[in-house]
Every structure is written in structure tokens, then in C-alpha cells.
Amino acid sequence: MGASVMKLSVGRYPLYFIVPALILYIAFFIIPSLSGIVYAFTDWSSYSDEVNFVGWRNFQKVFSPGENYLAYIGHTLVFTLLTIVFKTVFGLALALLLDRGVKRFINIYRVMIYLPAVLPTLVVALIFRSILNPATGALNTALRAVGLDALALRWLVDPHIALYSVIGVDTWKGVGYIMVILLAGLQTIPRDYYEAAEIDGAGAWSRLWYITLPLLMPAIVVVTVLNVLYGLRVFDIVYAMTNGGPGYATEVLSTGIFKAFSKGQYGLGTAISTVLFFLLAIAGYFVIRLLERGRVRD
Amino acid sequence: MLWFPEMGPRYEQQTPGLADALNANKAKFADNKDMLTDVTELKDMYDSGIMGKNALSDAYADATKAIASGKVAMVVAPTSFAQALNHDYPNMKIDDIGVFLMPLDDNQTMNINPAGPTHFIYSGSQHVAEAKQYLDFLAQPENLQFFIDNSPDVVSLPFPGLKTKFTPDVQALFDTYKNARGTVFQTAVNYVNPQWMDIGKDLTAMFTGDEQPADVLTNIDKRRADLAATAKDPAWN
Numbered sequence: 001m002g003a004s005v006m007k008l009s010v011g012r013y014p015l016y017f018i019v020p021a022l023i024l025y026i027a028f029f030i031i032p033s034l035s036g037i038v039y040a041f042t043d044w045s046s047y048s049d050e051v052n053f054v055g056w057r058n059f060q061k062v063f064s065p066g067e068n069y070l071a072y073i074g075h076t077l078v079f080t081l082l083t084i085v086f087k088t089v090f091g092l093a094l095a096l097l098l099d100r101g102v103k104r105f106i107n108i109y110r111v112m113i114y115l116p117a118v119l120p121t122l123v124v125a126l127i128f129r130s131i132l133n134p135a136t137g138a139l140n141t142a143l144r145a146v147g148l149d150a151l152a153l154r155w156l157v158d159p160h161i162a163l164y165s166v167i168g169v170d171t172w173k174g175v176g177y178i179m180v181i182l183l184a185g186l187q188t189i190p191r192d193y194y195e196a197a198e199i200d201g202a203g204a205w206s207r208l209w210y211i212t213l214p215l216l217m218p219a220i221v222v223v224t225v226l227n228v229l230y231g232l233r234v235f236d237i238v239y240a241m242t243n244g245g246p247g248y249a250t251e252v253l254s255t256g257i258f259k260a261f262s263k264g265q266y267g268l269g270t271a272i273s274t275v276l277f278f279l280l281a282i283a284g285y286f287v288i289r290l291l292e293r294g295r296v297r298d
Numbered sequence: 299m300l301w302f303p304e305m306g307p308r309y310e311q312q313t314p315g316l317a318d319a320l321n322a323n324k325a326k327f328a329d330n331k332d333m334l335t336d337v338t339e340l341k342d343m344y345d346s347g348i349m350g351k352n353a354l355s356d357a358y359a360d361a362t363k364a365i366a367s368g369k370v371a372m373v374v375a376p377t378s379f380a381q382a383l384n385h386d387y388p389n390m391k392i393d394d395i396g397v398f399l400m401p402l403d404d405n406q407t408m409n410i411n412p413a414g415p416t417h418f419i420y421s422g423s424q425h426v427a428e429a430k431q432y433l434d435f436l437a438q439p440e441n442l443q444f445f446i447d448n449s450p451d452v453v454s455l456p457f458p459g460l461k462t463k464f465t466p467d468v469q470a471l472f473d474t475y476k477n478a479r480g481t482v483f484q485t486a487v488n489y490v491n492p493q494w495m496d497i498g499k500d501l502t503a504m505f506t507g508d509e510q511p512a513d514v515l516t517n518i519d520k521r522r523a524d525l526a527a528t529a530k531d532p533a534w535n
Contacts, residue, residue: 016383019307043528045528045529047528047529049531066520071489111494133350133352133355134352135352135355135356137349154352154354156355157352157354157355157507159503161505187347214413243495244499245499245502246354246506247499247500247502247503247506247508247509248499248503248504249506249508259495259496263492263493263525263528264492264528265524265525273454
């Protein structure tokens with residue numbers, strides 16, 4: 001009797017309930033993705049109706065030292081790594097401040113910090129292109145006004161710092177989103193742990209390191225995975241701010257894909273997309289494995 | 299970017315048949331000394347500050363403002379620039395703007411781009427005949443003239459027998475060099491226009507010191523080969 005009641009209360013649906021969704025998923029996601037990988041081994045282009053198998057030629061081009069694509073991969077990885085670090089650190093700092101640090105106008109601060117995340121990326125990019133203009137931009141104008149001429153850099157024009165300028169803008173835009181996720185995670189941590197730790201004489205850093213971070217690990221896993229996936233696929237903010245320039249200093253994989261398709265080199269474009277796909281899969285897998293190991297289990 | 303391919307007539311003048319040789323894959327950009335001189339002199343102009351301190355961030359969209367402010371003495375611009383300047387800043391008179399040829403590589407040839415406004419139709423469409431009738435209508439002399447007369451940004455079209463809106467200075471320039479003209483290379487040479495942005499990136503990298511002038515030309519040849527192979531151009535097979 002007890003076993004029968006338990007079986008009914010689980011409420012398992014027949015397998016065929018998921019078939020329609022599965023069909024749509026396979027038709028519009030799996031098959032196109034696999035087709036893309038197959039096309040990466042062809043000379044598919046806009047110039048001809050013929051599509052011929054060319055083996056690894058497109059991938060040889062992508063990984064050739066004579067081309068720029070290895071640099072694009074490097075820029076993408078630097079962008080991803082730095083935005084993960086900055087967004088997570090600043091997001092956590094803001095979440096801690098808005099969880100228990102700040103007492104008044106908390107909701108207004110939360111809205112203001114989150115607001116850039118909902119602005120269209122193109123709008124943000126165009127505004128910051130103006131702000132960061134080395135001659136007339138608001139940032140350099142302000143720096144010169146207070147005598148800090150040495151800090152009035154050529155933000156988006158100097159090839160040595162352009163990528164970091166884009167990273168800075170992207171961090172500003174995305175930190176609010178990360179903050180919201182971490183704030184939600186902070187608010188699930190029972191206050192009893194902190195009270196007990198304070199009674200035992202634990203300082204702020206100890207409470208952060210031994211209580212907050214371990215119990216916040218599920219949320220940190222989520223934000224890290226989100227940041228990895230976003231960073232590796234970044235396109236719009238780079239394209240709108242610098243179009244990959246100056247020169248090739250801020251080109252990333254997605255801008256490379258866009259340009260290959262723009263030139264009608266579809267086979268090459270899908271090869272770069274395939275490289276990006278495998279990078280995403282590998283990075284996502286290892287990030288989740290690494291961070292799951294540090295999770296505190298209830 | 300314009301500096302380089304717009305000097306096509308000069309390259310052709312120094313090496314007659316160069317455009318055809320490039321299209322037949324019998325010549326290379328990297329082997330042409332006039333092109334190397336052109337990009338090297340561009341680099342020298344940038345390094346000497348002739349392009350200004352913020353050449354890489356200045357936008358052409360602000361060209362009329364820069365000229366009107368008096369802080370800039372020259373811009374590379376189309377033949378309609380004086381009219382555009384007068385439109386944006388009525389206090390700047392059309393006669394205030396002079397014009398001269400691009401001075402790189404001792405150039406004394408006029409650069410002409412015969413391309414004009416373009417309409418496209420898919421080649422597999424069922425209405426190709428109707429599209430051709432429409433284009434034929436647009437190409438009637440009276441309609442072309444109407445287009446010139448009523449478009450603020452258009453001063454001429456690449457069809458004979460039309461009355462242009464060139465300023466007296468621009469017309470004088472055309473008249474002076476009527477026997478020393480040529481087609482710009484982004485139109486005369488295959489696989490240059492599709493890599494316009496890439497050439498611009500190479501020139502930018504050259505200005506910032508990340509590439510040498512010769513590298514710019516080598517990269518153009520490499521991309522031409524790529525594009526020709528993609529298009530299955532017989533000259534490259």
C-alpha cells in the first residue's frame with residue numbers, strides 16, 4: 001500500500017510527452033549545429049552553388065601562424081578571463097555591500113547598479129566610444145581639467161590598451177547582473193552561521209573566507225559559467241566599440257566569424273564557429289567540474 | 299584607406315597594364331614599388347603628425363565640423379565636400395574650399411571611380427526582365443539629371459552627357475587633368491573592394507607600428523588569393 005501511494009505521488013509523465021519538444025530541439029538546434037560542423041570541412045561560399053569536401057584546410061588556416069586567428073583566440077581568452085575575474089570580484093563586493101553593508105536606499109542602489117545590464121549593448125558602446133574619445137571624450141576632458149594629463153590615454157586607439165578598455169566597459173555593463181545573482185545567493189545563507197562565528201571571534205575576512213564563499217559557491221558556479229559562455233562568445237560590444245581595431249588589436253573569434261561570412265567564406269566561417277563551439281564545451285565542462293568540487297554540500 | 303587604392307591611376311601610369319596583370323594573377327601588390335612608396339609615405343605622414351594627433355579616432359563624419367572650426371586644413375573627401383560643408387555651415391562659402399590631387403608618389407593623375415549608385419536583384423528571381431526595365435528607366439538621361447539636380451549629396455553620375463554640380467575649382471581640376479586620368483584600383487582590380495576593411499586594419503596596424511609597409515601589400519596579396527580561390531577564379535588555379 002505504502003509503495004503504491006509513493007509511486008503515484010511521484011507523478012512521472014509518460015516519455016512521449018517530451019517528444020514534440022525534443023523534435024523541435026533536434027530540428028532547430030542539434031541538426032543545424034552538426035551541419036555547421038560538417039560544413040566546416042567544405043569550401044562552401046557565396047560565390048558558387050557547389051560545395052566540395054576540402055578536409056582540414058579551413059582548420060589549418062585557423063591554426064596557421066601566418067594568419068591572425070590564433071591572436072583572435074588569444075584575445076577571446078584574455079577577454080573571458082579578465083571579465084570573469086572583474087565581474088565576479090566587483091559583483092561580489094557590491095552584493096556584500098548591498099546585503100548588509102548599506103542601510104539606506106538599498107533598493108535604489110540595486111536598481112542603479114543593475115541598470116546598465118538592461119541597456120542595449122549598442123547604445124552603451126556608442127556612448128562609451130564618445131566618452132573614451134582621446135581628443136574630445138568626457139573622460140580625458142575631465143582628467144585634463146584636474147591636471148591628470150598623463151592619465152588621458154588613447155583608450156580605444158592605442159593597440160596596447162584598447163582590449164582592456166573594452167573589457168572595462170563590458171565589466172561596467174555586466175557587473176550589475178552578476179551582483180543580482182550573488183546577492184540572491186547571499187540572502188540564502190543563514191545568519192546563524194555569522195552570529196556563531198562572531199561569538200567565536202572570527203573577523204570579517206574569516207567570515208567571508210570560511211562561511212560566505214563556501215556557501216555562496218553554487219551561485220559563484222552559476223555566474224562563472226555564465227561569464228565563460230558570454231566571454232567566449234562576445235561580439236556586439238567589441239564590434240560596436242572598435243570593430244576589432246585598431247588594426248587587429250581587439251579582434252575576437254566572433255568578429256572573425258562575422259567577417260568570414262561577410263566575405264562569403266562560409267566554410268571558413270563555420271570552421272571558426274566549430275573551434276569556438278569546442279572551446280565553449282571544454283571550458284564549460286572544466287569550469288563546472290572545478291567549481292563543483294569546492295561546493296559545500298548540505 | 300582611400301589613400302591607397304585611389305592612387306590606382308598613378309600605379310597604372312608607372313606600370314602600364316598593371317590592373318589587368320593583377321586581375322590575371324600575373325602581378326602582385328607586394329612587387330610594385332609605387333605601391334610600397336605610397337604606403338611608406340602614408341606612414342611618414344602619420345608619424346610626422348600631418349594627419350593630426352588623433353588620426354585613428356577622428357571620424358569622417360566630423361570632417362565638415364573640423365574644417366569649419368579652422369583646426370584642420372585639409373581632408374580627403376569626395377567632390378561634393380564643398381557643398382556638404384556649405385550645407386552644414388552656411389558661413390563657409392563653396393569658394394573657400396580648394397582642391398588638389400593626392401600628392402603621394404609624385405602623383406599627377408586624376409583618380410576616377412566609375413562606380414555609381416547601384417541596384418541589385420537576385421539572379422534567380424522571376425522578375426529579372428521587369429527589374430531591367432526599371433533600371434533602363436532610371437538610366438534615361440532626363441531621370442539621371444533629375445537625380446543629380448535633386449540629391450543634395452550627389453554632384454555627378456558615371457554617365458556621359460549630364461550636367462554636374464561640380465564647384466568651379468573641382469571642374470577646373472577635372473579640366474586640367476583630362477588627359478591624365480585613370481580608374482581607382484578598388485574598382486579596376488578584382489578582390490580589392492571586398493577586403494576594404496581588412497586593408498584599413500593593416501594600414502592602422504602599420505601606423506601603430508605593428509606592421510611594416512611591405513606587410514600591408516603582402517597581406518593584400520594573400521587575401522586576394524583567398525578570395526580568388528573561394529570564387530574559383532581560373533587565374534589562381
